[in-house]
Amino acid sequence: MVENRPLLTFLAHGALILGVIVVAFPVYLALIASTHPVSAFSSGVIPLLPGREMAANYATMLGQGISTAGAPPLWGLLGNSLVMALAIALGKIAISITSAFAIVYFRFPLRNLAFWAIFITLMLPVEVRIVPTFKVVADLGMLNSYAGLTIPLIASATATFLFRQVFLTIPDELLEAARIDGAGPLRFFRDILLPLSRTNIAALFVILFIYGWNQYLWPLLITTDERFYTIVAAIKRMAETADAEPYWNLIMASAVLAMLPPVLVVIAMQRLFVKGLIETEK
Amino acid sequence: MAAITLDNVGKTYAGGTRALSGMSIDIAPGEFVVLVGPSGCGKSTLLRMIAGLETVTEGTIRIGERVVNTVEPADRNIAMVFQNYALYPHMTVRQNLAYGLKNRGTPRDEIDRRVAEAAQILEIGPYLDRKPRQLSGGQRQRVAMGRAIVREPAAFLFDEPLSNLDAKLRVTMRSEIRQLQRRLGTTSVYVTHDQVEAMTLADRLVVLNAGRIEQIGTPLQVYRHPATTFVAGFIGAPAMNLLPAQIADGQLHLAGAAVAPMTRAGGPVTLGIRPEDLRRDPAGPIRMRLRHVEELGHARLLHGQIGDSAAVCTVTDTAPPDPEIRLSIDPGQCHLFDAQTGARLTGA
Numbered sequence: 092m093v094e095n096r097p098l099l100t101f102l103a104h105g106a107l108i109l110g111v112i113v114v115a116f117p118v119y120l121a122l123i124a125s126t127h128p129v130s131a132f133s134s135g136v137i138p139l140l141p142g143r144e145m146a147a148n149y150a151t152m153l154g155q156g157i158s159t160a161g162a163p164p165l166w167g168l169l170g171n172s173l174v175m176a177l178a179i180a181l182g183k184i185a186i187s188i189t190s191a192f193a194i195v196y197f198r199f200p201l202r203n204l205a206f207w208a209i210f211i212t213l214m215l216p217v218e219v220r221i222v223p224t225f226k227v228v229a230d231l232g233m234l235n236s237y238a239g240l241t242i243p244l245i246a247s248a249t250a251t252f253l254f255r256q257v258f259l260t261i262p263d264e265l266l267e268a269a270r271i272d273g274a275g276p277l278r279f280f281r282d283i284l285l286p287l288s289r290t291n292i293a294a295l296f297v298i299l300f301i302y303g304w305n306q307y308l309w310p311l312l313i314t315t316d317e318r319f320y321t322i323v324a325a326i327k328r329m330a331e332t333a334d335a336e337p338y339w340n341l342i343m344a345s346a347v348l349a350m351l352p353p354v355l356v357v358i359a360m361q362r363l364f365v366k367g368l369i370e371t372e373k
Numbered sequence: 374m375a376a377i378t379l380d381n382v383g384k385t386y387a388g389g390t391r392a393l394s395g396m397s398i399d400i401a402p403g404e405f406v407v408l409v410g411p412s413g414c415g416k417s418t419l420l421r422m423i424a425g426l427e428t429v430t431e432g433t434i435r436i437g438e439r440v441v442n443t444v445e446p447a448d449r450n451i452a453m454v455f456q457n458y459a460l461y462p463h464m465t466v467r468q469n470l471a472y473g474l475k476n477r478g479t480p481r482d483e484i485d486r487r488v489a490e491a492a493q494i495l496e497i498g499p500y501l502d503r504k505p506r507q508l509s510g511g512q513r514q515r516v517a518m519g520r521a522i523v524r525e526p527a528a529f530l531f532d533e534p535l536s537n538l539d540a541k542l543r544v545t546m547r548s549e550i551r552q553l554q555r556r557l558g559t560t561s562v563y564v565t566h567d568q569v570e571a572m573t574l575a576d577r578l579v580v581l582n583a584g585r586i587e588q589i590g591t592p593l594q595v596y597r598h599p600a601t602t603f604v605a606g607f608i609g610a611p612a613m614n615l616l617p618a619q620i621a622d623g624q625l626h627l628a629g630a631a632v633a634p635m636t637r638a639g640g641p642v643t644l645g646i647r648p649e650d651l652r653r654d655p656a657g658p659i660r661m662r663l664r665h666v667e668e669l670g671h672a673r674l675l676h677g678q679i680g681d682s683a684a685v686c687t688v689t690d691t692a693p694p695d696p697e698i699r700l701s702i703d704p705g706q707c708h709l710f711d712a713q714t715g716a717r718l719t720g721a
Contacts, residue, residue, distance in 0.1 A: 270445070
């Protein structure tokens with residue numbers, strides 16, 4: 092479609108630029124704030140131009156943390172978040188691709204019931220079932236552990252449903268050809284289904300990694316040991332100091348650091364991610 | 374190379390729908406048998422039952438001496454070529470060819486040898502390292518056949534392999550498949566709805582209709598002596614004219630006119646006459662009212678009506694046709710069928 096209407100182009104670009112500003116401005120503020128000394132905030136006015144303390148602020152956060160606010164050095168927090176996000180992303184992909192495989196390619200009693208049971212968990216994210224889930228995790232002794240951080244978030248249906256749809260688009264003849272070629276179910280899964288869902292797996296990995304990284308409420312609830320704090324939950328702890336001004340410069344430095352890994356993941360997997368969302372090459 | 378024997382094979386789906394019944398076919402080693410019939414006649418189902426992709430609910434299927442009713446497709450020693458090729462899209466042509474052999478634990482050098490051989494036979498050598506999506510339809514079809522050849526199976530099963538190709542390529546591939554099969558001498562079962570494909574490829578034809586066998590025979594037998602009105606109307610293009618007629622007083626009466634001497638017991642019959650056997654004859658007893666003319670270049674098809682029935686006549690002259698055409702027929706070219714059952718009347 093080729094259109095040549097200057098006014099329309101102007102309006103469209105205007106709307107897009109406005110949108111970018113709305114999204115980017117808070118990020119810019121955080122970045123600027125992380126370059127000032129803490130005294131810059133006492134006036135109540137947030138500076139809009141870069142300051143000179145950037146290196147010092149980031150070094151403080153990565154090296155020592157803010158001991159008065161109960162924030163350990165960021166390396167540990169970032170590590171925990173990374174473990175949690177990776178475990179959730181990989182765990183969810185593994186569990187949902189296998190369950191989708193079962194549901195699409197095997198005829199077993201109560202298959203439909205199984206599918207709908209999985210599907211219904213879509214309506215039960217952690218936030219909805221948070222009290223019973225906490226009880227279960229506590230009873231199993233998984234508070235303050237990586238298992239407690241990740242397992243309750245792994246069990247959900249979104250990805251199963253996605254893989255089911257992907258598998259349904261793969262022609263039956265491919266399965267039949269593979270059967271004649273002597274591929275049993277597992278070999279078919281490994282040699283045909285996995286490579287064909289590669290881009291979908293990548294797209295899902297990006298989405299789930301960010302989902303896992305951004306988890307806030309759940310880690311806040313079940314971690315009381317700072318060795319298991321995740322960065323997103325820890326930022327909140329830094330901000331709630333009892334009788335002192337929060338170190339906004341340091342908090343913002345942490346926030347900027349917390350934003351980086353998801354950005355890196357998106358950049359690294361961008362090509363596969365876009366392919367996975369738009370391409371139907373079967 | 375092996376014989377395939379179907380003994381009274383039938384299929385009833387779980388819901389009670391009867392897809393096939395009474396399929397008895399003996400396919401000799403090295404024979405090329407074509408299953409032909411209209412959509413929904415059960416030909417693909419039958420092929421898939423031979424392949425092991427559908428269960429057999431009645432009768433037995435033998436490949437060689439072995440009953441294979443419950444044998445896994447991979448263990449039946451057959452290879453199948455699918456209509457949409459069913460190539461693995463993420464694998465190169467070479468990997469596609471090698472996959473079945475690899476799964477069977479064939480040694481590496483043996484795989485390489487067979488792939489090279491198949492590539493040479495099918496002239497796909499230059500594409501071995503390409504992905505299927507980089508190939509044209511005809512090349513993909515060759516790869517699909519290559520995948521069947523490398524297995525060196527007891528039988529090839531073809532499920533409408535040419536339907537996705539354009540008309541010209543289809544003709545080329547058709548003769549290539551035939552030559553290939555001759556050369557390899559592998560027993561082949563080929564499913565198609567295209568009667569030209571069926572006629573040109575087959576050693577023997579199996580004409581199916583509504584889940585039953587209508588006729589088994591060589592292409593010429595089926596063409597010259599169709600066993601039923603269905604076969605008569607299905608095999609041959611344009612289709613044979615099937616007209617209601619009467620036999621009385623030693624004459625065949627069509628639309629009220631005696632058209633040919635016929636020494637049979639009297640009564641209603643269905644007359645089958647091929648369009649090319651309706652001769653234009655100014656003194657002929659048959660009158661056809663012309664509806665329209667189709668120009669084929671080498672001939673014309675005159676569509677019209679004899680009595681109350683539609684009829685087609687092939688003519689090669691270029692004279693402008695009249696609104697009413699007089700035609701005559703040769704008694705030797707008349708096919709007579711029972712007016713009720715549609716079965717061929719013997720001796721006709």
